[in-house]
Structure formats: structure tokens, C-alpha cells
Amino acid sequence: MEPGKVAFLIELVPVIALLGVIGVVGWVITTWLRVKNGYPLDGAWGQAVYPKGPDEEMIERIRLLSGENAQLRAELGSIKDRLATVERIVTDASYRLDREIEGLRGPAN
Known part of the structure; x- marks a missing residue:
């Protein structure tokens, strides 16, 4: 690989990591809000994990x-x-x- 491409990829890694962290934090906050307000949690295919009866x-x-x-x-x-x-x-x-x-x-x- 060329040194310019390697330098670009090294600079891109923190941005990708930051986007990943933002996504995970957003998911955690969303889940917390749903639990706090009594909404049922969804599984991988949209089914309720703990459906409210x-x-x-x-x-x-x-x-x-x-x-x-x-x-x-x-x-x-x-x-x-x-x-x-x-x-x-x-x-x-x-x-x-x-x-x-x-x-x-x-x-x-």
C-alpha cells in the first residue's frame, strides 16, 4: 500500500470508532427510555421480549x-x-x- 493511503486509513479509524460508540450509546439510551416508560422490549425480529399482559x-x-x-x-x-x-x-x-x-x-x- 501507498503511504498516503495508510495515513488516510489511520486517520479514519478514530472516526469509525467514534461513530460506533455513538451508535451503542444511542441504543443503550433508547432501551433505557423504553424500560423506564413501560414499553415492551423488542427482540431481533420485532417480537416482544417481555410483553405486557x-x-x-x-x-x-x-x-x-x-x-x-x-x-x-x-x-x-x-x-x-x-x-x-x-x-x-x-x-x-x-x-x-x-x-x-x-x-x-x-x-x-
């Missing part, structure tokens, strides 16, 4: 949200039925005819 509060919250979801779905179904009725009335030919007759009578005084 559902606690009583979480189960109660899911039950309440499921009940609210069912209630909102029922209300939405009722609103859809009412809207279909209004659409049927508005597009009905007799309603249109009544509107035309009222329009021919002129404005009310």
Missing part, C-alpha cells in the same frame, strides 16, 4: 369502549334509516308535484 384497567377500558362502539353503531343505523326516509320523501313524485303547485300559487302575502 392486559391488566384489569386495560380490560375494563376495552369493555367500556366496546359498549360505546355498539351504542354508536346502533345510533348510526338509526340515523341511516331516518336519512333514507327523508330521501324517499324528497324524491317522491307527489312531493315534487306539491312543490310545483305551491310555486304556481305565488308568494304568500
